[in-house]
Amino acid sequence: MSGFLKSSIGRKIAMALSALFLMIFLLQHFAINITSVFSESLFNELSHFMGTNPVVQFALQPILIFGVIFHFVMGFVLEIKNKGARNVKYVKNHGAANSSWMSRNMIWSGLVILAFIVLHFIDFWFPEINHKYIEFLPEDPNRYYHEVVEKFHSPIRVGAYVVAFVLLAMHLLHGFSSAFQSVGANNKYTRGLKGFGKAYAILIPLGFIFIALFHHINGH
Amino acid sequence: MNLTLKIWRQKNASDKGKMVDYKINDVSPDMSFLEMLDVLNTELIEKGDDPVAFDHDCREGICGMCSLYINGEAHGPDRGITTCQLHMRKFKDGDTIYIEPFRAKAFPVIKDLVVDRSSFDRVQHAGGFISVNTSGNTQDANAIPINKHDADASFDAATCIGCGACVASCKNSSAMLFVSAKVSQFALLPQGQVEATDRVLNMVKQMDEEGFGNCTNTGACEVECPKGISLENIARMNREFLNASLKG
Numbered sequence: 001m002s003g004f005l006k007s008s009i010g011r012k013i014a015m016a017l018s019a020l021f022l023m024i025f026l027l028q029h030f031a032i033n034i035t036s037v038f039s040e041s042l043f044n045e046l047s048h049f050m051g052t053n054p055v056v057q058f059a060l061q062p063i064l065i066f067g068v069i070f071h072f073v074m075g076f077v078l079e080i081k082n083k084g085a086r087n088v089k090y091v092k093n094h095g096a097a098n099s100s101w102m103s104r105n106m107i108w109s110g111l112v113i114l115a116f117i118v119l120h121f122i123d124f125w126f127p128e129i130n131h132k133y134i135e136f137l138p139e140d141p142n143r144y145y146h147e148v149v150e151k152f153h154s155p156i157r158v159g160a161y162v163v164a165f166v167l168l169a170m171h172l173l174h175g176f177s178s179a180f181q182s183v184g185a186n187n188k189y190t191r192g193l194k195g196f197g198k199a200y201a202i203l204i205p206l207g208f209i210f211i212a213l214f215h216h217i218n219g220h
Numbered sequence: 221m222n223l224t225l226k227i228w229r230q231k232n233a234s235d236k237g238k239m240v241d242y243k244i245n246d247v248s249p250d251m252s253f254l255e256m257l258d259v260l261n262t263e264l265i266e267k268g269d270d271p272v273a274f275d276h277d278c279r280e281g282i283c284g285m286c287s288l289y290i291n292g293e294a295h296g297p298d299r300g301i302t303t304c305q306l307h308m309r310k311f312k313d314g315d316t317i318y319i320e321p322f323r324a325k326a327f328p329v330i331k332d333l334v335v336d337r338s339s340f341d342r343v344q345h346a347g348g349f350i351s352v353n354t355s356g357n358t359q360d361a362n363a364i365p366i367n368k369h370d371a372d373a374s375f376d377a378a379t380c381i382g383c384g385a386c387v388a389s390c391k392n393s394s395a396m397l398f399v400s401a402k403v404s405q406f407a408l409l410p411q412g413q414v415e416a417t418d419r420v421l422n423m424v425k426q427m428d429e430e431g432f433g434n435c436t437n438t439g440a441c442e443v444e445c446p447k448g449i450s451l452e453n454i455a456r457m458n459r460e461f462l463n464a465s466l467k468g
Contacts, residue, residue, distance in 0.1 A: 008396075008434045009424055009461040078434050082392035085433030087325045091226070091239055092318035094292025095391065098443035104391055106436065178437040184462060186455030 011078060016182035018071040019175055023200070025064055030204050033211050040145045047144035051128065072114055079107045102174040109171040116164030123151055152215035161212045165205040172201030221247050221313035225260065227272055228320045230329050237329065239318075249309035253296060254279060254286065256308055257319075273332040279304040281446065284381030287388070288333055289320040294385035294444045302383060302446045322388035326395070326430045337384050339430040340398060344382075346426035347419035348402040350411050364410055374408035377401040379447045386441035386449070392433030397441040399427050400457035401449045407460050417467050420460040 004010035032050065036043040050056050095104050102109070124147075131137045152158055176197030180186070185193070222245045230237030244260050251259070254276050261271035277285035286303040290296035296306040311317060319333065327335040352358060378401070386397035403420050406412025412419070435454060442451045 004465050007424055007461070007465075008394075008428050008432075009458055010465065012434060013458060013462060078436070082394075082433035082436070085325050085393035085431060086323050088237075088323055088329075090289060090292065090320055090323055091228075092292040092320070093289075095440070097293050097297070098389060098440040099391075099438035103436065103438035174437070181437050181451065181455050182435075182458060184455045184459030186452045 011074060012182045015071065015074050015078065016179040018067050018074070019179040020183075021067050022071060023172070023176065023179070025067070026204060027200075030207050034207060036145060036148055037211060037214050041142075043148075044142050044144050048141040051132070051144070052139070068117065072110070075107065075110050100174060102170045103178070106171060106174060109167045112164060112167040113171060116160070116168075119157075119160060119164075123157070149215050149219045152212055153219055155216065158212050158216045162209050165209045165212075168208075169201050169205040172205070173198060176201055221249065221308070221311070221315075223247055223256075223311065223314070224316040226316060226318045227333070228329075229272070229332055230321075231331065233328055233330055239320075247308050249307070251308045252279070252304055253288070253290070253306040253308065254304050273330075273334045275334050276304060281305045282381060284383040287322045287335065287337075287384060289318075289322060289388055291318050294322065294388040295383075295446055299443070300446060300448055302381075302385075305446075322384050324384075324387045324393035324432065326393065326432050327384060327387060335384075337382070339432070340382050340384065340395070342430065343395065343399055343423055343426045344402060347415070347422040348406075350406055350415060352411070361411065366409060370408045373452075374405050377404035377408070377449065377453055380405075380445075380449050381447060383446060385444050385446060387432065389440040389444040390433065390435070391438060391440065392436055394435040394441070395427050395430070395432040396435040396454050396457065397445060397449055397451070399423055400453035403457045403460055404453040407456060416460065417464040420457060420464045424457075424461055 005014060032043070032046045035046060127147075132139075177190075177194045180190070180193055180197075222243070225242045225244060226239045227242060228237060229240045242260060244256065244263070247256055247259070254274070257272060257274055264271045275285050275287050277283045279286070281302045281304060284302070286295075288295065288303045290303065290306070295301060295303045296310065298306050298310055321327075321329050321333045321335045322337075324335075326339040327337055330336050380398060380401035382398060384398070387393050387395050390397075403423060406419060407416060437451070437454075439451060442449065
């Protein structure tokens with residue numbers, strides 16, 4: 001297995017599998033968050049379940065954290081190796097003639113997303129861990145909705161979220177179909193898959209932006 | 221037309237190299253790009269200067285010998301052609317044209333615009349073949365039924381001329397389009413099945429050892445490939461590699 005992960009294609013497949021896993025997670029995260037727009041009680045109920053269920057907390061959460069770290073570390077490793085594969089740069093390179101900006105700048109959109117995840121952890125994950133496992137504060141199953149609304153009071157935070165999700169959309173515009181190509185799925189379904197990927201890449205981040213703006217405007 | 225050429229000059233493999241400006245006048249739009257360089261070289265020789273070294277052979281777009289990174293693109297701005305088929309009518313009077321060698325660590329510069337692409341040969345030697353008994357009892361390939369779609373796809377992959385435009389165009393200097401074409405041309409045929417596992421594992425191993433980068437699916441290689449080799453071949457190679465790795 002270590003030999004597989006040392007090979008260029010093995011790493012490419014591992015990168016794609018972690019990406020597919022993260023895209024499924026993102027969809028699940030969105031499905032829960034969007035309920036906060038429609039129903040305070042349903043959002044609280046779902047959040048309480050996710051926050052207290054031992055399978056989610058002690059099995060799925062560590063897998064997710066591993067998936068996130070793996071995707072970022074492998075992304076950096078590949079970027080460094082790829083940069084080293086051309087020791088003298090072109091004086092004139094017309095990249096736009098043959099490839100999309102998104103595909104050529106995955107490392108930059110990825111870095112913005114990484115910065116966002118750090119902010120997101122400071123905002124929600126660290127206080128949550130502190131609440132449950134460090135200070136052992138009393139559990140209120142109705143606290144989640146108010147915590148979200150309070151966070152989105154700040155226009156700076158909402159602005160940062162919007163920028164991050166625009167970059168996430170760009171990352172996904174290349175990443176979605178790229179992940180399928182990497183695992184070897186390029187066949188008669190590719191066109192449909194690419195269309196679905198574009199819709200996913202735009203609609204899911206747009207949905208997250210909508211949620212942030214909704215609570216920001218509604219909370220004032 | 222009158223042109224300014226900015227050409228990479230490098231005395232030898234260890235020289236640092238630099239871009240040098242040349243003026244060339246009265247270029248016919250009907251000249252090929254290489255003929256334009258021939259005219260420039262004639263002028264340089266007449267002046268007692270060192271002519272610009274560049275690769276070329278058949279000048280018919282089939283040998284894969286010519287290269288050049290012209291105005292930021294492998295084989296220049298046209299599509300589906302090699303540099304020898306690029307004509308000066310694609311440029312305008314007064315244009316400045318940047319001419320550089322194909323850049324990759326695995327394609328070291330020998331002199332000026334000539335690069336060493338023997339890393340491709342070594343990848344090919346690692347598994348890009350089938351073993352056939354040629355003792356006189358060789359079965360006629362046409363006697364083996366092959367469906368038309370696979371035969372066509374295999375032929376399409378086999379049209380790769382190994383010029384290296386895919387590597388030169390890729391931001392990661394990845395050779396996956398080339399290697400995948402060479403894997404695919406056999407993977408699609410029954411004759412290629414016997415050695416399929418070793419082929420893909422050995423060719424990918426050699427590709428990695430040569431120092432080519434990793435494919436990130438930008439698709440630049442497919443656009444710049446003079447033979448229109450499809451990214452489907454890379455997906456096929458990924459599948460072949462995964463299957464071969466699982467088999468061990």
